[in-house]
Amino acid sequence: MFSRAFILVAGMLAMSAAVCAAPAPLKRQDTTVYNGQASYTEFNGGYGNCGSQVQNSDAAVGIDRNVYGNGDHCFQFIEITARGKTVRAQVVDSTDGDGALNLSTSLFEQFAPLDAGVFDASWQFVQSDN
């Protein structure tokens, strides 16, 4: 014997719960600011360790394998800050080195010419819908 008003309120609560149920992060967001050397690679459509094919034109990056872990961060986004710029990139691969990054060529070129080879960068994870 629910009243009509009760059913209405219950329905509204259920709907607002559904609206709040944004894709839940698998784990607490990593807010660490990492520092390391950024290098580049020509992915040329090859597969990153996350299992997707990567084009040189993608803003794609491999991250320090100690942070990469078992791929928990695959396809999350990071913001890379270096040389007075901050650029967003998607995690598609892992790399060696403490805080290191391995950038697609097009991403690298947003910071430095490929001739530079490496640059020092800081980076952190960001929510993909920011």
Ligand SMILES: *[C@@H]1O[C@H](CO)[C@@H](O)[C@H](O)[C@H]1NC(C)=O
């Ligand atoms: C960068 O990534 C490519 C493709 O996964 C790999 O072949 C290369 O060894 C990596 N370079 C570094 C420095 O990790």
